[in-house]
Every structure is written in C-alpha cells, then in structure tokens.
Amino acid sequence: MIKTTQLSKKYGQIAVLHIDALEIPTGQIFGLVGNNGAGKTTFFNTLLDLVRPTTGAIINHGFQVNTTEEWKTFTGSFIDESFLIGYLTAEEYFQFIGDLRGLNKADVQTFLTFFEEFFNEEILNKKKYLRDLSKGNQKKVGIIAAMMGNPKVIILDEPFANLDPTTQIRLKKIIKELTETREITVLISSHDLTHVTEVCERIVVLEKGNIVKDIKTSTETLQELESYFAV
C-alpha cells in the first residue's frame, strides 16, 4: 500500500502538487492522467525521493520515502532516459541493475528470457551501447530494468510514448501478467487515454496538482475521460 497524506510541492509561491489523501492498495494497477504540468512526474519524483515535498509525506509499504531508504529494495522505476547509462551495452546495464538488486548472472539471464518477445531481437546481443539505440529501444531497456529483482512496486512514467504499436500492445500484456501472478503495484502515467483505460484498474486525473477525478475503470471510463479532457 502506498499512502499519501497532506502532500504538497511548491516552487516559490507556485503550488505544483497538492494531494490531501491518496491510498493505492497493494496489487492495484494505478493510472495517472492529466495535461502537461498537472503534476504527474512531480508526484512520481516525490515518490522516488528525487524531489523533496514541501509538506506531507508518502509512505511506501510502511516506509516514509524521504526519511528512510528501505523502500528502494522493492521499488523499481523508469522515469526517463536519464535512468540509463549510455556507455553500457544492454546486457551490461541489466547486469549492473541486477547486481544492485542482488541477482547473479544466471538470474539475470533467466529474467531476460521472459522478455525476448518484447525486445523483438532489437536489444540483446546487438553489441551496441545504449546511447546508440533509438529512443524507443532505449525505453524498452529502461522499462524492463524497472521490473528486475521482484519489486513490489513498479513506477513507469509515460511508458507508452515513443514505443511502436506492436510493442505498446506487448507492454500492456506484460503489465497485466505481472499483477496476475504476484501481489505487485504498478503505477503508470500517460497521455494516451486508450492505453490507460485498457490497462489500469483505477485512474486518477490530476489538474494543476489537484486530484479532480478518481475512477474505478469500467466500460464507460474512456468516454468519461474523453469528455472531461475535450474542453
């Protein structure tokens, strides 16, 4: 369970995020939508303790994120390309993350075999450094790396952007399978309403830092969201 209380983030006088209470139960696939500047990435950055909240706190499975580091052991994330190490090959990068998450060489190998279809033969054994991969392929590496080491929480910012249609569909499948087999919480943000409604059980709409909608996904959700954003 990820519990947010009285969270706010201000830059000077400007409030960019203000969430009084938000609880994300374990095992939920949680979607965050909103226009640019709505505070999606700020929320994720706060959740990962990359920016400090002005007030309030986020508690990730019992650990307050800005006072302890314990939550890092079970939280995987991919925010943007700055999470990748450009001068490593994909294999070396996975091994590096694996080392940090306590996986040995064989573990990493087995882990990667599950994603052969997702990689579509464009990632592994290419003898290319990550900096030389296309944006989409870089994203694939980052997303899969976020899933290493059996995390209980996975945070993906805009995972569908830059991916080709086939890979988008495969990613949706992977996310759904993840939560079927284990108790795992997935947090996704996206501009693409179709994708989020398809994957997420619950969708929260942010506007100027505030929660304006909290929807349990149903067949009408997509329409509801579209009419909300069609201003």
Place this chain on the structure above:
Amino acid sequence: MIVPFLKLEWKQYFRSSYWQKSIFLNILLAFFALYFMASFLIIGIGGYYILKDQFPTQDPLVVVNGFLMYVILGDLIFRYIMQKLPVMNIKPLLTLPVNKNMIVHFILMKSAISIFNLFSLFFYIPFAVVLILNRYDAIGVLAWLFSMILLTQSANFFNFLINKNSRVFVGLIAILIIGFVIQKFEIFNLAGFIGEGFDAVYSNPVYAIIFLVLLVFLYNFNYKQLRNEVYLDALISQEVKFAKSADLSFTDRFGDIAPFIKNDLRLMMRNKRTKSSLWMLLMGLLYGLVFYTQPIYADMEVIFVLVGIFSTGIFLMNFGQFIPAWDSSYYKMLMSQNIKYERYLNSKFMLMTISILILFVLGIPYVYFGWKILAVHFAAMIYNIGVNTHVILFGGSFNRKRINLDEKAAFNYKGTGAVQWLIGIPLMLFPMGLFWMISWLSNFESAVITLLILGFAGIAFHKNLMTIINKKYQESKYKMIHAFNQEN
C-alpha cells in the same frame, strides 16, 4: 544577425547553474589570467634590455626569433591541454531561417577573440614598441609583429583541427624534445633555422604575407570541416562503433562495490573525454624528470613533496574532482536504486586508492635520484590515500556541473577547461607548506613522518570520515539531482 547569437551566448553563460554556483572559481581564473598578462607585459617591456645585457654580441630580435619554435610548440601544447573548443548549441538553429555559413563563421570568429590569443599579444606588442624606440626599422618591426599575431591566430585554428587528437599531441611533444636534443648536441639548430625565417620577415616585410596565407588556409580548412558538420547527420548518424566488452570479472573480489568499479572502468574506457585524460597519467608520472634531472632542485626537498603528491595523485585529481559528476547523466537512476550512498562513495575511494598505489609502484625508479626521494614519495602516497582522497570526495559534494559523456554531441567539449587544474592547488600546496615548515623547524625526517602520520590517521579514521562525507552528500542530494538535470 550576429547580435542575437551574442545574446544567446551571453544567456547560456550566465544562466547556467554552474556559473551561479562558482563565482569564486571564476574570480580565481580571472586572477590567474591577469597574472599572466602582467608577467607577459613586464617581459615584453624589459625583454629587449635583458637580452641586450645577457647576450651583448647578439641582436635581441634574432635571439627571440631563435626561440620562437619552442614558443609556438609550447603554445600549441598549452592550448591542447587548456583551451576549450568553441561550443555553440547548433541543433535548435538548424531549422530556423539562419544562414548556415553564418553559424559556422560565428563559431570560428568567436574563437579568434579567445583569451588564449590575447595572452601573447601582451608580450609581442610592447616588445615591438621597444624595438622601434631603439631605432629598429619601423616597417620591418610592424611586419614582424603582424606575422606574430597571424601566427597566434593560426595556432588557434590549428588547435581546432587537432581537435584533441592525442596522436598529434604526442607528435608535438616529440618535435619539441627532438628539436631541443639536436640543438643541445649541436647536430642541427632547428630552432635557429626556423628563427632565420622570422629574421627574414624583419629585413623583408613582404614575407609577412606568407603568414596571412597560412591563416586564411587554416581558417578555410576549419570552415569547410565545420560546415560539413552543420547537419543532423553529423550529430545523429555518426558511425556506430561496435561495443567492445573486456572481461572485468577480476573486480569481483571487491565484493559489493564491484558493480560500481566495473562501471567506472567502463566509463573511462568508453568515453572520449575520459580516454584522453588517461594521457595525463603518463605526464604526471614523468613530471618528476622536469625537476630531478636539474641539480638546482637536488636539495630542495619540498619539491620532492610536490612531485610525490602529483605523480601518485594525478588520477586522484583528474578523476576525483568530477565525482559524482561522472555519473551525472544517470544520477536520478542511481538515487532511486537500492544502494547505500556509502557503497557508491566507497567504490570511488577504492578506485582512487588503487590508482595511487599503482602510480607509486611505477614511480619507484625515481630512487635513482636518491633514497630521500623515494621516502618522500612513499609519505606522499600515504598522505594521498589518507587525506587527499577524503578531501576530494568531500569537495565532490559541491559539484553541480553536469558532464555530458555522450560522444554524440559533436560540438560538446564542455568542462575540459582550465578550472579543473585549480583543485590541485590545495591538494598539493598544503602538504608542501606543512613539509617545508616542519623541515625548517626541525629536520627532514620529522617532516616525512608528519606526512605519514596525517596519512595513516586518515586511513585509520576512514570509516568516520566517510560517514561525514556521506552525510554531506545526502544533504546536497536534491540540489545535485536538480543541477545534473540541466544540460548546460
């Protein structure tokens, strides 16, 4: 048309977080620049009379000309190490209605007024004035001065063609050494031979045109090369080099810091920026020869400390001062990973310590110049491990400048400037001053022992020191994440 570019440059410079954070460094740099200018000015004014006094039989201008080869080579070597290549972020400009020729000319012209081209004028102009006052042929002197200015500019553009190519750099040093050796053993006076060419400019001012032609040629060559790169091709589709994987499993013995050490080794081997700084290791190692081969330094024990700290600590200074900026492009990721800061910092400490040990072992042959030297080098090594590593790690927590490692950014050579040499000063001057004081108050042995004690104390309190450093990094974590996120 030029004005908007200048505005851009201005904003880029003053809005970068780096500028705002390090006004002190900028002031220090300005101070150094003023110092050099003043020195050149004094030599320029007094040079004629000093030479007249030292070599009464020779014409001072001829003497100066005889040295010019060394000056030019020295200038090029100095530029290679210190001068930044002209940087301008051209990508956003490409699709705008800006003439591409214009962009290239602007980049090149901007470099022409670089401070490196101004330094030497502080010598040449007063020297020329003094010559004219001493009834030298005014037209001849002006032609000579004109040639010198053109030569300085040519050196500027030649330096860009070298483009931090280490082979040419080694070539320059080789010419310098060979020229010196064959002159010393009176085989052939290369510098004098070249000097005669400059004498000819004075007696025959028309020859100055040769240097004009040289400059125009170099400028055009640069222009053509850059003009070709003002396409996204050059930025995006550079030939993709196949990744080379060396077996680094030997690092596994370092236990839980092994992944970081592996990463740092790869970082050094796979990025242009870091690869070229490996040459510095060789330079640092051979630095002692500058002093130890000269008898006047034989009894200046404090020089041993300088060489000892520098030659065993060159990697420490080169690599250490950019911790943690080396990892700046993926710093956010590291901070959200399941690692303790301490482990990360310890891996850097270990890497620096190993380099110090290796460099010390490689420097053992200096014992040829006396046992005292080896003793001081040993003390300097311990001091480097115990004190300087911790100092530099602590200093790293103030690092706010992103390093862009990606080779793809074709115009990006940022951060290779003069500032990086300044950090060496406290690391070297403090132990030197301390050593000098103790050996003056008591004797050589106790001065060596003092350095050893400080070093061993640092090693003994390593854990406690790391805790303090760790805390400092924790405190500045958010600021670092923010600063490393900025491109400029």
